[in-house]
Amino acid sequence: MKTTAQINIKNKRASFDYEFVDTYTAGIVLTGTEIKSIRLGKASLVDTFCFFSQGELWVKNMHIAEYFYGSYNNHTARRDRKLLLNRKELLKLQRATKENGFTIVPTRLYINEKGLAKVVIALAKGKKQYDKREALKEKDDRREMDRMFKK
Numbered sequence: 001m002k003t004t005a006q007i008n009i010k011n012k013r014a015s016f017d018y019e020f021v022d023t024y025t026a027g028i029v030l031t032g033t034e035i036k037s038i039r040l041g042k043a044s045l046v047d048t049f050c051f052f053s054q055g056e057l058w059v060k061n062m063h064i065a066e067y068f069y070g071s072y073n074n075h076t077a078r079r080d081r082k083l084l085l086n087r088k089e090l091l092k093l094q095r096a097t098k099e100n101g102f103t104i105v106p107t108r109l110y111i112n113e114k115g116l117a118k119v120v121i122a123l124a125k126g127k128k129q130y131d132k133r134e135a136l137k138e139k140d141d142r143r144e145m146d147r148m149f150k151k
Contacts, residue, residue: 007038009109011045016132018105018124024093026119027084028059028109031075033067038117040067043109050083050104050121052094057083059106059119083119093123101125 030038037043042065050059058080066074085093096102108120127135 007041007109007111009038009041009043009045011048011105011107013046014105014107014122014124016135017127018103018122019127019131020107020122020124021096021102022123023107024085024089024121024123026057026121028117028119029082029084030064030117033070033073034064034075034081035117036070037064037067038109039111045106045109048106050106052097055090055094057085057090057093057104059083059121062106062109083121096123 044063046063048059048061050057052058060080061078062081063077064075066077093104097104103124103126104121105124106119107122110118110120112118
């Protein structure tokens with residue numbers, strides 16, 4: 001297998017909007033043209049979320065661009081995709097999402113050393129507005145301190 005640039009697509013907005021409680025690595029069911037687009041880095045996790053349907057975990061709104069050479073067997077860009085976790089993890093997540101305020105958000109999409117696409121999902125609790133302001137303030141303070149020490 002040839003060595004290519006490491007694919008690592010992140011959902012930066014998720015860490016700003018949510019406080020992560022627990023993380024899991026899940027496999028994802030893809031078609032042929034979808035994995036080719038991911039290997040080219042043509043995917044986005046903006047506005048994605050996970051939901052349960054008939055005991056299975058699905059990711060909604062994940063954008064994987066159509067493969068340029070896909071012709072008639074190309075995929076739709078924003079279809080629902082099934083996530084693969086073991087039964088114990090699925091039951092734990094399903095119980096947690098029934099509690100008020102918890103949701104499941106994808107935080108990272110990558111290709112592992114075997115060439116399989118994996119999604120890191122997080123059990124998350126929504127942040128309040130003042131928590132977001134506090135995070136922005138801390139980020140600005142860190143940036144200001146870095147500027148002072150570089151001089």
